[in-house]
Amino acid sequence: MSHDTITPVVTEAGRAKPPTMTRKRAGRRRPWGTYAVRVALVVVWLGSWELAARTVIDPFYYSMPSKVWQRLVDWFTEGTSQGSIWTNIAATLEEAVLGFVIGTLAGVVLGVVLGRSRFIADVLAPFIKGANAIPRIVLASLFVIWFGLGMSSKVATAFVLVFFAVFFNSFQGAREVDRVLVDNSRILGASRWQLMRSVILPSATSWILASMHVAFGFALIGAIVGEFTGADKGLGLLINHAQGNFDAAGIYAGMLITTVLALVAEWLITQLEVRLTSWRPPSHTASAGV
Amino acid sequence: MTQIHSTGSRPAISLNGATKRFGTKDGTPFTAIRDVTLDVAAGEFVSIVGPTGCGKSTTLSLVSGLEPASEGTVEVAGQPVTGIPDGVGYMFQADAVLPWKNVLDNVALGLRYRGVARRDADERARAWIQRVGLAGFEDRYPHQLSGGMRKRVAMAQSLITEPSVLLLDEPFGALDVQTRELMQDELLGLWSGTGAACVFVTHDLTEAITLADRVVVMTAGPATVKDIVSVDLPRPRSAEEIRLTPDFIELYKRIWDSLREEVEITRARGASRVA
Numbered sequence: 311m312s313h314d315t316i317t318p319v320v321t322e323a324g325r326a327k328p329p330t331m332t333r334k335r336a337g338r339r340r341p342w343g344t345y346a347v348r349v350a351l352v353v354v355w356l357g358s359w360e361l362a363a364r365t366v367i368d369p370f371y372y373s374m375p376s377k378v379w380q381r382l383v384d385w386f387t388e389g390t391s392q393g394s395i396w397t398n399i400a401a402t403l404e405e406a407v408l409g410f411v412i413g414t415l416a417g418v419v420l421g422v423v424l425g426r427s428r429f430i431a432d433v434l435a436p437f438i439k440g441a442n443a444i445p446r447i448v449l450a451s452l453f454v455i456w457f458g459l460g461m462s463s464k465v466a467t468a469f470v471l472v473f474f475a476v477f478f479n480s481f482q483g484a485r486e487v488d489r490v491l492v493d494n495s496r497i498l499g500a501s502r503w504q505l506m507r508s509v510i511l512p513s514a515t516s517w518i519l520a521s522m523h524v525a526f527g528f529a530l531i532g533a534i535v536g537e538f539t540g541a542d543k544g545l546g547l548l549i550n551h552a553q554g555n556f557d558a559a560g561i562y563a564g565m566l567i568t569t570v571l572a573l574v575a576e577w578l579i580t581q582l583e584v585r586l587t588s589w590r591p592p593s594h595t596a597s598a599g600v
Numbered sequence: 601m602t603q604i605h606s607t608g609s610r611p612a613i614s615l616n617g618a619t620k621r622f623g624t625k626d627g628t629p630f631t632a633i634r635d636v637t638l639d640v641a642a643g644e645f646v647s648i649v650g651p652t653g654c655g656k657s658t659t660l661s662l663v664s665g666l667e668p669a670s671e672g673t674v675e676v677a678g679q680p681v682t683g684i685p686d687g688v689g690y691m692f693q694a695d696a697v698l699p700w701k702n703v704l705d706n707v708a709l710g711l712r713y714r715g716v717a718r719r720d721a722d723e724r725a726r727a728w729i730q731r732v733g734l735a736g737f738e739d740r741y742p743h744q745l746s747g748g749m750r751k752r753v754a755m756a757q758s759l760i761t762e763p764s765v766l767l768l769d770e771p772f773g774a775l776d777v778q779t780r781e782l783m784q785d786e787l788l789g790l791w792s793g794t795g796a797a798c799v800f801v802t803h804d805l806t807e808a809i810t811l812a813d814r815v816v817v818m819t820a821g822p823a824t825v826k827d828i829v830s831v832d833l834p835r836p837r838s839a840e841e842i843r844l845t846p847d848f849i850e851l852y853k854r855i856w857d858s859l860r861e862e863v864e865i866t867r868a869r870g871a872s873r874v875a
């Protein structure tokens with residue numbers, strides 16, 4: 311079997327970008343014009359939606375910004391049909407974070423070990439490819455049977471989504487470590503573990519971080535899909551209920567909260583990335599910062 | 601192969617009929633070096649010259665234990681090389697300092713790997729940074745340094761472990777002429793008195809003669825030892841002055857005559873491959 315039997319595979323949302331594309335420079339100033347145009351775009355979008363819903367399209371199906379806003383205000387002031395909104399957010403967040411943390415750890419450890427061991431990688435390659443080919447969202451149903459309606463079934467769903475995203479990237483990252491850096495450290499007397507800590511992991515960090523951006527989104531998806539399948543609280547449950555009641559505004563409101571959570575997590579991961587990669591030369595190519 | 605140089609005690613490095621073959625995709629092994637026999641005494645400085653791609657780096661990788669020999673024996677300090685021997689330092693052809701560690705941590709790396717306590721290691725690293733002329737740059741990352749400064753970091757990184765065998769693979773190849781001469785002088789200064797056996801690979805004959813006690817000429821690949829020329833020029837040497845002396849010019853001609861044939865063979869091969 312050739313040496314590259316395990317390669318990063320395109321996952322649901324497309325595999326994480328190669329490291330160079332996600333480099334961001336902290337503290338770069340954007341001209342005010344950029345912000346102004348962005349705000350204008352949002353105003354135009356929401357304004358035309360509201361206008362259309364009040365004139366031509368049916369707000370029963372498509373809802374409208376003012377109704378979504380009203381639903382959000384209701385949820386936060388009076389609570390939801392499933393209890394306090396904060397309890398539901400906390401439940402989803404807890405599941406997603408747990409799944410994310412466990413999935414990332416497992417993905418990094420297994421990815422790095424396989425990335426550095428040709429033999430184990432060759433042995434496990436077909437199994438991993440097979441596991442990756444399973445439609446993982448369907449597993450959510452299975453997990454509800456295995457682990458019940460509580461938190462663990464959602465954590466498990468988040469875990470499987472996160473794990474593969476992180477695994478393939480850290481595998482690739484560990485494999486692409488510059489040979490001469492490894493040789494140099496070995497000559498300087500590094501043990502296996504020291505080599506791992508001081509050379510392999512730092513070198514794979516940009517790959518791993520790139521996958522983490524996508525992975526938290528996956529963790530949220532996992533948690534919410536899990537809740538959709540069967541739960542007693544959480545944002546997925548709220549959205550499911552809204553769907554059952556033909557409450558389009560409720561679905562949008564749930565989506566909006568989820569999006570905010572994802573953006574906050576994205577910001578946190580970016581902070582981590584900036585900290586961990588402060589040694590890097592400023593990159594001149596990453597201009598868009600998307 | 602006759603050994604011109606021999607000392608009473610056992611050599612620091614001893615290659616005997618060393619051959620290295622690499623496996624290739626199409627299955628036929630590729631011979632990188634063949635039947636290399638060479639002894640280097642402790643405290644001796646040997647330069648290796650040879651046409652590009654002939655197998656100089658491969659020879660060093662056998663001595664360092666990074667690659668096992670396919671045939672023949674390789675010994676360091678009288679012990680057969682299996683794995684990386686104790687007391688070997690290696691300055692690689694490519695940049696090998698860790699880009700995510702600053703100068704201080706890079707220089708201290710070898711000591712930290714060997715379990716020296718952080719404070720102690722840092723103190724010794726600072727002393728070495730001073731010796732290679734980088735005081736004040738301890739907190740810089742490699743990408744914030746010039747090419748010459750990175751080589752100084754690599755030099756301090758290798759020397760801090762006080763190797764008894766020092767392998768240098770075209771360490772100054774990428775530097776401008778002035779910086780290179782400066783670094784040559786500094787290397788000689790740092791090496792003299794350490795008693796380390798040095799093997800220095802270079803393309804630059806002037807550099808080879810300036811530094812060495814003996815210059816080894818390798819044949820076109822797969823390389824073997826073609827010629828060994830003793831350089832009996834007095835030490836301490838200065839890179840700038842020594843190359844103007846008649847003895848030096850004489851040596852240069854002699855070694856170049858030997859090397860030129862091999863370079864031409866290599867060139868002809870390259871041309872026929874292109875044609």
Ligand SMILES: Nc1ncnc2c1ncn2[C@@H]1O[C@H](COP(=O)(O)OP(=O)(O)OP(=O)(O)O)[C@@H](O)[C@H]1O
Nearest residue numbers: 622623630632651652653654655656657658659821
């Ligand atoms: N790991 C390897 N696998 C296969 N072939 C190799 C390997 N390492 C080196 N070679 C081949 O062995 C030959 C000698 O390589 P080596 O790097 O030792 O040359 P060199 O004399 O150091 O060249 P240069 O002066 O350009 O650095 C080359 O033809 C190279 O392609």
Ligand SMILES: [Mg+2]
Nearest residue numbers: 656657693769
């Ligand atoms: Mg070389």
